[in-house]
Amino acid sequence: MTLSNLTTDATMNASQPGSSRIGLIVPSSNTTMETELPELFRRQTAATGHTYTFHSARAALKNVTTEELLAMAAKAADCATAVSDADVDVIAYACLVAVMAQGPGAHEPAENVIRQAALDNGHPAEVTSSAGALVRTLQQLGARRVVMVAPYMEPLTQMVSDYIEGAGIEVIDTVSLGVNDNLAVGCLDPLNLPGFARNLKHEGADVIVLSACVQMPSLPAVQAVEDELGLPVITAATATTWEILQLLGHTPAIPNAGGLLAGTVASLVPRIRTDA
Template identity: 70%
Template sequence: MSSTPSGPSTPHLVADGAAAAAAEEHAPEPRRPGRSRIGLVVPSSNTTMETELPELFRRQTEATGHSYTFHSARAALKNVTHEELLAMVDRAAECATAVSDADVDVIAYACLVAVMAQGPGAHTSSEEVMARAAAENGHPAAVVSSAGALTRVLREVGARRVALVTPYMRPLTDMVAAYVEGGGVEVLEAVSLEVSDNLAVGCLDAGQLPGIARGLDLSRADALVLSACVQMPSLDAVQVVEDELGLPVLTAATATAYEVLRALGHEPAVTGAGRLLAGGLVPAVS
């Protein structure tokens, strides 16, 4: 096509130019050095991941100077039941498409049990589906799921045997334990707090976790998963429990944050949230 419009094609080119101007006006802010965008896909009733992750990355920023912004999409979930979890999974690709409109660098699928409800290893396909949806929307991004992050990080730190704490009803806790064991890690003990309402899970007191941890038999454990749920608050307890027990303490949130940082090519330098995010458990990537 000639670069000089003429004749009947001119109106179409004018319209195209107006559309381009409108698209530019509403386009995501251009990326700048020293700043990364993180997309979150969370259950609609989640009140914790959008507080704990930004706090962790605020500490990362304090240590490194690199800044992070968060951009969320939500999928309906009120009660942590098998049926509602599977319905949320069906909306994962749609949410990935929506959050990718912000031209994010990485997407965190922050509902561990929704993925685990599909059976061991399901995080691989979930991450692939969401990555494909973002790419097809014209904004490719790495995808990290909380289920995949916890499974992979346990292996990466060399944990062969763990204990874990969940807020779920016992059947879902057993399912989470089976998922972790499907990834090659033995679950020695799994505490179930028996809370089904997801908003109520977000109101649990992290200050109770050190006492729960003290009641576990950790003599054979290589690590403790203090919160196998992104909605159960745990950040304030991680360092306390790790210092007291001397074992690596992980949570769904810290494992997710760790993998998001690695997906961005950043070394973790977060204080007060356990050795994993302080950079003391896994060798730096050269």
């Protein structure tokens, strides 16, 4: 078989039914979203047979400061145009605080900008954002009170808390790890997260947000914390994954990443919907 035939065959295979393309818009210094999401979707593939490929566009961000986050947000349309060239099925804007830095509810206009850019480029796609996915997932779970672990300096953690509260959900306790270098955030040890979660004042909480940042690794700890504390555990990454699956019309079937993605979260949340 010639090289040209191999290339043609690969292209045809990627376009066949049974495979979906996922576009990601990520900070240039992100090292986690492009590892945790593919791992989650690998587990989905193992359970369902449907395959997924990932295609990224990057926007400059080194330090998690309000100034750099707003500069990154201004590049969302250009990144959406670039990633839509791959004719992706879904685009996920994978920087939670870049959206939240624009104020409560900012995920809706941000997602519209990306949606319109892809449409104008001739490759319309479904769109989500990690900020929107986190808020909407909490709302769909019926959560009224949450606790949260975040890697940021305290002012940014407070901004995320205010954003969630702007969606009608009370944040009753937070842990702020005080890291503003985005590469350093990606090097944080997820095995420390159970200890942070254990020390949160989670009495009265409906959901634990174990990582309010797509760059802070959390996947190895999600199931362990949920099993230990008996509360639904979500992260920016698992919420984004759940919403991508919803947009594709796929039923979550991902093991060892919390009840949300295993499809069993309902067994953990009946009291959320019935408490006065």
